[in-house]
Amino acid sequence: MxxxxxxxxxxxxxxxxxxxxxxxxxxxxxxxxxxxxxxxxxxxxxxxxxxxxxxxxxxxxxxxxxxxxxxxxxxxxxxxxxxxxxxxxxxxxxxxxxxxxxxxxxxxxxxxxxxxxxxxxxxxxxxxxxxxxxxxxxxxxxxxxxxxxxxxxxxxxxxxxxxxxxxxxxxxxxxxxxxxxxxxxxxxxxxxxxxxxxxxxxxxxxxxxxxAGNYLFSMTVRGRSTHWASRNLAIRAGGGGDAVGVNAIDKAFYIYSAMRQLEEQWAFTKRHPQFAPGAFIIHPGVLHADVGFPAAPYFPDRARFDYLLSFPPGDTSEAIRAEVEGHINAAAALDPWLAAHPIEFDWIDTWPPxxxxxxxxxxxxxxxxxxxxxxxxxxxxxxxxxxxxxxxxxxxxxxxxxxxxxxxxxxxxxxxxxxxxxxxxxxxxxxxxxxxxxxxxxx
Structure with a gap:
């Protein structure tokens, strides 16, 4: 120039x-x-x-x-x-x-x-x-x-x-x-x-x-702990279902799939003329689940994802936060356990575009x-x-x-x-x- x-x-x-x-x-x-x-x-x-x-x-x-x-x-x-x-x-x-x-x-x-x-x-x-x-x-x-x-x-x-x-x-x-x-x-x-x-x-x-802007945040998914051998009763027909126990890892992967779906949508909905299509991502960096200490013989009653996402100029941190929460909460509402035990968001740091x-x-x-x-x-x-x-x-x-x-x-x-x-x-x-x-x- x-x-x-x-x-x-x-x-x-x-x-x-x-x-x-x-x-x-x-x-x-x-x-x-x-x-x-x-x-x-x-x-x-x-x-x-x-x-x-x-x-x-x-x-x-x-x-x-x-x-x-x-x-x-x-x-x-x-x-x-x-x-x-x-x-x-x-x-x-x-x-x-x-x-x-x-x-x-x-x-x-x-x-x-x-x-x-x-x-x-x-x-x-x-x-x-x-x-x-x-x-x-x-x-x-x-x-x-x-x-x-x-x-x-x-x-x-x-x-x-x-x-x-x-x-x-x-x-x-x-x-x-x-x-x-x-x-x-x-x-x-x-x-x-x-x-x-x-x-x-x-x-x-x-x-x-x-x-791009970015946002560092976490999501915590709650479960109900019980003995590992009760898994068949918790997830199979004829068992007690959620009343027996809820493995937070199972619910976390349901939420992960919903977040991945949103990220794939962003390839089409998050655009900027100076960025290549698909440039804006929702990156899962950490997943941790346990019952308060690492032990496989228990149902973990908590699972936490740490995410870092990017978003284009023209969007605001506030709008991105509302969009992510809205999408995840809508997905959670279709699951009886998650509908009764909402996802806990912690919005940690953001950098505007x-x-x-x-x-x-x-x-x-x-x-x-x-x-x-x-x-x-x-x-x-x-x-x-x-x-x-x-x-x-x-x-x-x-x-x-x-x-x-x-x-x-x-x-x-x-x-x-x-x-x-x-x-x-x-x-x-x-x-x-x-x-x-x-x-x-x-x-």
Whole structure:
């Protein structure tokens, strides 16, 4: 997507910024190495000790704040929770221009099995930097610092403010502690670029304008426990039926079939022009059933499913919740036991869909900047933004009317995996993309 109506930055200015990026690219890698060395595992991650990891996010943001200060930024702390601080770094504009934020989460997932080296000791190879959080998404923080530093070195003051929002909580959907806390503190930009991992084998720095919503929820099915040998009396003709006992696993699979039926319907009823047919799913991730302890000689009297579903832009979390409950309750009403013992739903967390107009001003600006930068990498141009492969904090900016696009140096296939890495060449490329976006947008 190339738009000749966009205001073009001065060629000499771009050349000077490019030189500044090249001069400080190695320092940006040093920042990334230092950020990886600080364990900023989200303390709310399942299976980790909260107390052990509390404070890591704040420590990483404190280091980042030191570097941002040296790049001329004004730093602000927004506390999201005890021992967990967000960082807002601002290069003030001269006034009258549109502001731009770069949003990146500083929290990471926990280390996975299979690392060949210490996850918190970054290892540089010819074209890669390995380490926990490199792709998701500390390389983006390093690239943002590099853009700030280049502006400072060249002595450019944009017309609008340029922000870095380095936030906590993203890995556990805790936006109210991170991005939403920053927005509620008053740091609301006119647009936001989120350099989450979008560099794939089919092209670096892919631009995404939309992502599916998701909802994490559970369903509990109740039964009536009895001795396992009574199964024939509970399910065969001539026996006592439900009065003898009800195996919660049997009822759970009845409900599972109803949920699978709804998922198959969604292949036709949940559509969006930017998503392939059948993209929206209802995923059963956990099934557990017992009688309070694992013992095969009993009828389990409880069974719980944990589900994670996805849904398209245009639907709301509230509407999806009502649709799922309505479908399951209608199916349960046809079973005498389930009609008398309703399914128990627990709606745990939701991430609303993301959508920014792919033809809007901000999309045109970012697409032009991205295509110019990747041409130097030998990567193909994009004609239009595409859906993102994962959720991001774009949703919470868009909920406030702020256009948000996702484009960053990491590869999503490397995120959350052992031996996570980032292509080190994409750090300066991302900085250049941020700079070109800021110069065109901040008018």
């Amino acid at each position: 190339t738009d000749t109506s966009l205001a073009e930055p001065d060629a000499d200015l771009l050349a000077r910024l490019d030189l500044a990026v090249a001069e400080h690219a190695e320092s940006a890698e040093t920042l990334l190495v230092d950020l990886v060395a600080i364990s900023s595992v989200n303390p709310l991650q399942p299976g980790v000790s909260a107390e052990e990891h509390l404070g890591g996010e704040s420590a990483a943001n404190a280091l980042l704040a030191e570097w941002m200060s040296r790049a001329g930024a004004e730093n602000h702390t927004v506390t999201g929770d005890r021992g967990r601080d967000n960082l807002v770094a601002v290069l003030p504009g001269s006034g009258g221009g549109r502001s731009l934020a770069v949003n990146g989460h500083i929290d990471t997932v926990a280390s996975q099995d299979g690392w060949r080296t210490d996850p918190w000791t970054a290892v540089r190879t010819e074209n890669r930097i390995y380490g926990l959080g490199t792709t998701d998404m500390k390389a983006a923080h390093a690239a943002t610092w590099l853009a700030f530093r280049a502006l400072s070195d060249v002595g450019i003051q944009l017309a609008g403010d340029l922000h870095l929002h380095s936030v906590i909580g993203e890995e556990t959907m805790s936006h109210e502690l991170g991005t939403t806390a920053v927005l509620e503190a008053g740091f609301v930009p006119d647009a936001v670029l989120i350099p989450e991992p979008t560099s794939y084998d089919d092209g670096a720095l892919q631009v995404a304008n939309t992502a 993301a959508y920014t107009d792919p033809q809007g001003d901000f999309s045109r600006v970012v697409m032009a900047a991205r295509n110019e930068v990747v041409a130097g990498l030998g990567a193909p141009a994009m004609d239009a933004p595409r859906p993102n492969g994962a959720q991001s904090d774009a949703s919470f900016y868009e909920a406030r009317g702020v256009p948000a696009l996702v484009c960053g140096p990491g590869n999503l296939q490397s995120a959350h995996a052992a031996n996570e890495f980032v292509d080190r060449r994409l750090i300066p490329a991302t900085a250049r993309m941020i700079l070109k976006t800021a110069l065109r947008w901040s008018t």
